Amino acid sequence: MARRNDHSRDEIKDMVINAGRRIIVSDGLSGCSARKIAQEIGYTVGTLYNVFDNYDDILLHINADTLDGMYQTVSNAIDRDLSGVQAVKALLLLYLDCATEHRALWSVLFEYNLSEKTSLPSWYTQKIELLFSLMLKPMQSIMKDEATARTAALTLWAGAHGIIQLALTGRLAKVKQANIEILLDSLVENYLKGVL
Amino acid sequence: MARRNDHSRDEIKDMVINAGRRIIVSDGLSGCSARKIAQEIGYTVGTLYNVFDNYDDILLHINADTLDGMYQTVSNAIDRDLSGVQAVKALLLLYLDCATEHRALWSVLFEYNLSEKTSLPSWYTQKIELLFSLMLKPMQSIMKDEATARTAALTLWAGAHGIIQLALTGRLAKVKQANIEILLDSLVENYLKGVL
């Protein structure tokens, strides 16, 4: 034992993140733990702390991977033929797809709060910004002024998030899964009608 | 020991909920536990399980109290002189106040997910519905058709939640606390302009 050196530091990092993701997908966040991840990758729990600051740090990196995956999925699925209002609408439906298809990972993205004081690291918020840029682009093609385009994009982006979040967690009084798209449609349609 | 009978079942229930709320407010959700609640009220942890199903059940009841409190606060603070768009806008700003003033409790409301399968009990979703009725009312005075008024109210309500949630948790790229009101204003103003 000790000093096996089977894997490099970066390899272990990847193994931890991937094992954590698999466990969350199959058993949920509450079914995941540092010990279970360690067992899954064939190392002792102490090894995780050579590579990550703490358990929150592991979750943060899993979330980072989720954001990367969403960016890939969404940017690949974008229909380049659409433009304007239709493009924005299609984009938000793609986010809805991501959320429903990877529910557990998507939940961890928003519902896990890091220790109160420390804010999200900039390399992480940059991933958010990158994903957001997919929304900003079609909005800028609709509206000429850059500042108001950004405000509009933020508003619709966050608004759509709220609809998806509350509906998927059953907190949006009586709204069933099937009606989410109606609300998203209402949001985009009417907001943009008002803004243009 | 045993069979003290100092407090009735309902009294203990209240003590647990209130102690839990105090701990969450001062130490956050991660600082709260069944054991700490028990210690705070001078009982053993086992006693909590005579009165509640499990720890999730305790949090659910704390959330129920939070919802009751929000209903009281908001319905008392409503300016009856306002109407139409202004009334809706003022209402969402009152929610923002609730969220910022009771951050920890407000977080638990949305960021704590009960065990995957079981959905929220109806006595709980009724409290959500009651709070939502405060939003529905002014919307119905703006729009005649009841169904579209409800869709509009749901959309704005959930949309505002998304803006508040993402902004307060630092997940809405570069949006500072001060800009939340701008986004809320943009949401309500433009959405209603489109809908009317």
Add this chain to the structure above:
DNA sequence: ACCTGAACACCGTTCAAGT
């Protein structure tokens, strides 16, 4: 009937000790 105390099976985190 009500409450305790102790147990069970877990946690995240640390770190001396081995190779």
Add this chain to the structure above:
DNA sequence: ACCTGAACACCGTTCAAGT
């Protein structure tokens, strides 16, 4: 330098035993 194993201080939950 890397990894283990064991410890520490916690968890939620259960339940026989006491009054």
